[in-house]
Amino acid sequence: MLTLYGTKGSGSAAIEAALAVAGVAYTTVDAASWKTPPDSGLDALRRVNPLAQIPTLVDDDGLVLSESAAILINLGLVHPESGLLATEPKRRAQQIRGLVYIAANCYAGIGILDFPDRWYPDPDDAVKEKMQQRGKARLHELWDLFADQFPAAPWLSGDRLGALDLLAATVSKWSGARQHLVASRPAFSALLARIESGPRVAAVWARHWPRA
Numbered sequence: 001m002l003t004l005y006g007t008k009g010s011g012s013a014a015i016e017a018a019l020a021v022a023g024v025a026y027t028t029v030d031a032a033s034w035k036t037p038p039d040s041g042l043d044a045l046r047r048v049n050p051l052a053q054i055p056t057l058v059d060d061d062g063l064v065l066s067e068s069a070a071i072l073i074n075l076g077l078v079h080p081e082s083g084l085l086a087t088e089p090k091r092r093a094q095q096i097r098g099l100v101y102i103a104a105n106c107y108a109g110i111g112i113l114d115f116p117d118r119w120y121p122d123p124d125d126a127v128k129e130k131m132q133q134r135g136k137a138r139l140h141e142l143w144d145l146f147a148d149q150f151p152a153a154p155w156l157s158g159d160r161l162g163a164l165d166l167l168a169a170t171v172s173k174w175s176g177a178r179q180h181l182v183a184s185r186p187a188f189s190a191l192l193a194r195i196e197s198g199p200r201v202a203a204v205w206a207r208h209w210p211r212a
């Protein structure tokens with residue numbers, strides 16, 4: 001049985017959705033660096049991933065997989081029938097490129113916006129505000145460039161919904177990206193809505209982002 005460390009509204013949603021698509025059973029540990037024990041499995045998370053980042057997935061043998069793109073690529077390779085990754089090499093290469101693009105550019109940028117003092121010592125309010133403003137604008141540019149380079153046919157992953165769709169729909173939830181994309185890239189915005197409205201993804205989303 002796999003153990004997934006994560007919490008509501010976080011990147012663990014992408015992995016839960018991928019596990020649902022692949023039909024793989026798992027248990028969850030509620031943990032996040034911003035949630036302190038005893039209400040969180042933070043200590044256990046830190047033992048398996050010293051960065052204390054989620055999602056982190058651990059298998060029965062204690063093998064630790066962190067980094068969303070790595071987790072999704074591995075699930076796609078281990079479960080080829082799931083369609084998480086294409087079997088056709090050139091299409092799969094573009095999917096891996098897209099997954100790493102999101103992780104390396106968008107997700108990493110959000111990490112800086114969320115924790116600016118890891119990158120700038122004792123930022124005062126003016127610095128924080130400028131970093132947020134410019135950082136968000138940069139993040140939105142990165143999503144525009146993603147939308148331009150990764151066309152949907154009809155999914156980002158090709159003829160089946162796959163890992164690239166799930167990571168895009170998750171990471172675009174944050175830092176105002178969705179609101180930006182409605183105006184800047186309406187077709188991509190509509191695709192994100194289509195990804196999250198399918199039954200398997202919608203069930204995971206309802207746990208992570210319940211409607212008020």
Ligand SMILES: N[C@@H](CCC(=O)N[C@@H](CS)C(=O)NCC(=O)O)C(=O)O
Binds near residue numbers: 069103107111
């Ligand atoms: N490089 C990681 C980033 C994961 C990440 O930043 N996750 C956030 C939650 S969505 C986190 O755990 N942040 C807490 C921290 O960095 O202290 C990935 O691609 O999965």
